[in-house]
Amino acid sequence: MKVLHVNAGLETGGGLTHIINLLKEAKKEQEDFTLLCLAAGPVADAARAAGLRVQVLGITSRYALSSLRQLSDFINQNGYEIVHSHGARANLFLALIKRKLRAQWCVTVHSDPYLDFEGRGLAGRAFTFANLRALRRADCVFAVTKRFANLVTDKVGVMPKKVHVIYNGTFFHENSEIRAKIAHPGFNLVNVARAEKIKGQELLLQALKKLDYASVHLYIAGDGPQLPHLKDLVQQLGLGPQVSFQGFLTQPQLTDLYRQMDLAVLTSYSESFPLVLLEASDHLLPLLATTVGDIEMMIPDSEHGFVTPVGDVGELTATLKSALNRPTADLKKMAAREKDYVAHHFSLQQQLTSIVRVYQELLAG
Incomplete structure (x- = not known):
């Protein structure tokens, strides 16, 4: 079974990690997967660094619809049986050439398609409309949460028989392979996310101010359009000594x-x-998250981590305080318990097996 994964190529967040990890596992299992990036960029670079089979179409503009023929020829002439797109731009291009393809077409919904282009004006609304239309046209839709599956069936209008819930997975190291912690003063928080409004870093900064613990230091790892605003907010709140912006970090x-x-x-x-939480758990960090997606599947109860309502600064502050007041030994036990749980339920091998099974069903008709 020849499978082509398609992405715009400019992704730097969880989408990039999802694609690279999935293809690394496929290579390990000797599956015939290839990655095609519409443009050169971080995704192709990460794929090459991982030793994956990758091609770059070389599209220099997101509006370069003249490249559609080039894309359809690449798929058909190379005999791909499954084409699997990730991201709105790749979805749009595949939707426009679907009738010319001999392959079956799958899409992964990594995020809420109604929020992906929020705040980007007329162009954002146009891309949202095009992406929703693409989801309806796909032969198969993978949703990474039950909530997204319900969204694409009930609101977007995708037929339920096309939709499959398959949770993200990651590679987990043996605990003996994890390097020892570095001693440090105070209590350090890490937030790994793109600097965008939807990621809620502004909320986190406000909670840090309300917490008023000088010994707490927050490290924000990620780039994005909200970064200048967040840096200004840190100064306005007088949190300069307590917040460090790390920018984009390699693994x-x-x-x-x-x-x-x-x-x-x-x-x-x-x-x-969120893959970033699975990765943090792999490194034996306890987790705190808002009630987003199917987070209850990742953090099933208070013995495995901390969960707080979305958008509530007061509750977030209280939850942070609860974590800070836990004895260090208790936090270590919580982190170990959580890693055992997620490593058992959300491995890359399980994710790949589930996806390949759907591919096979699709080709069998």
């Missing part, structure tokens, strides 16, 4: 940062099934 850099952290925090308004 080795992030691994080093985790060694100095005490709690991983994600305060998003909307998420799918």
